Amino acid sequence: MQFRYLGRSGLKISEITYGNWLTHGSQVENDIATQCVRAALDAGITTFDTADAYANTKAETVLGDALAGERRESLEIFTKVYFPTGPAGPNDSGLSRKHILESINGSLTRLKTDYVDLYQAHRYDFETPLEETMQAFADVVRQGKALYIGVSEWTAEQLREAHALAVDLGVQLISNQPQYSMLWRVIEPEVVPTSKELGIGQIVWSPIAQGVLTGKYAPGQPLPEGSRATDEKGGADMISRFMNDRVLTAVQELKPVASDLGLSMAQLAVAWVLQNDNVSAAIIGASKPEQVHDNAGASGVKLDADVLKRIDEALGDLPESDASQTRSPQGRPS
Structure with a gap:
């Protein structure tokens, strides 16, 4: 396993990060x-990356139980706040001071730890002044409940404004957690250049495009039983944008690329995002242990220019690179 610095901080993290969304x-x-x-x-x-909203707090509990007994100093545990938790009352979501300070306490209890290494704003909150949000995050750091702060799916402008406030408050905003894959490249035009300037690293989610880049979904064929595309709890909605014959046919063209390199399709996809020098880590998820071992095999893989060109030629104009696709809900979810 290879390790990278998270943004312009001294914190090293495994370039393959395990997430339980x-x-x-x-x-x-x-x-x-x-x-x-x-x-x-x-x-x-x-x-390890999680969030209080995953399975309405259950995911944090499961992760806390699974990591119990491990040396805490040898782990980096990340979580997030923003989406509704509990009964979804009027203050059970967003980035208000009330919700942030109450949520960190709940997360620490469920994760069975005194602190998280990184506390992240899961989305941007248009209904709370950014100054209030950043002050609350700074207080969480000063209380020793988080070592660093980060965000998820924020635009370049939002990152710049938050970073300036963090500097004024004397805390380190070191990360952004966006979706990024061969098929979803919306961070490249604006978010990545701004992040490089500010010293913010990307912890990217869905590097295999919810499983599409494994090649297991063949055009015109039935969906594999138990796959993400059949999950009615949310997985099918997330993957739907890629579930068309044009995309699935193009993905099949990547199989010889992976084969020539001795990689699985998943390893090729994860290795691809890690070629971006602003990416600190790629988050992988799994429903069985074998998937973890396979994806982890992407660590340290270098793809040369010819391989990257073959990938681009196979996918053509399919990858989404419109920067405006990076956005947060305009109103707090309930």
């Missing part, structure tokens, strides 16, 4: 989830 507490049973976490540890992964 849409799996722990929801898609898979707790014992399988624990097996996946153990597989991640066995593969050398030290960085």
Whole structure:
């Protein structure tokens, strides 16, 4: 396992990070989830990402149980705040001071830890002054409940404004967590250049495009049983943008590229995002331990210019690169 600095900080994280969105507490049973976490540890992964909203707090509990007994100093544990938790009352979502300070306490309890290494704003909150949000995050850091702060799916302008406030408050905003894959490149035009300037690293989610880039979805063929595309709890909605014959046919053209390199399709997809020098880590998820070991095999893989060209030629104009696709809900979800 290779390690990278997170942004312009001194914190090193495993370049393959294990995340439990849409799996722990929801898609898979707790014992399988624990097996996946153990597989991640066995593969050398030290960085784990979750959020209080995943499975309405259950995912944090499962992760906390799975990591119990591990040396805390040898792990990097990340979580997030913004989306509704609990009964979804008027203050159970967003980035108000009330919700942030209450949420961090709940997350620490569920994760069975005194602090998280990174506390992230899961989306931008248009209904709360940014100054209030950043002050609350700064207080969380000063209380020792988080070491660093980050955000997720924020635009370049939002990153710049938040970074300036963080500097004024004397805390480190070091990361952004966007969706990024061969098929979804919207961070490249604006977010990545701004992040490089500000010293913010990307912790990217869905590097295999919710499983599409594994090649398991063939055009005109039935959906594999138990796959993300059949998950009515949210997975099918997320993957739907890629589930068309043009995309699925193009993805099949990547199989010889992966084969020539001795890689699985998933490894090729994860390795691709890691070629971006602003990417600090790629988040992988899993519903079985074997997937963890396979994805972790992408660590340290270098793709030369000819390989990157073959990938671009296979995908053509299919990848989305419109910067305006980076956005947060205009109103707080309920």
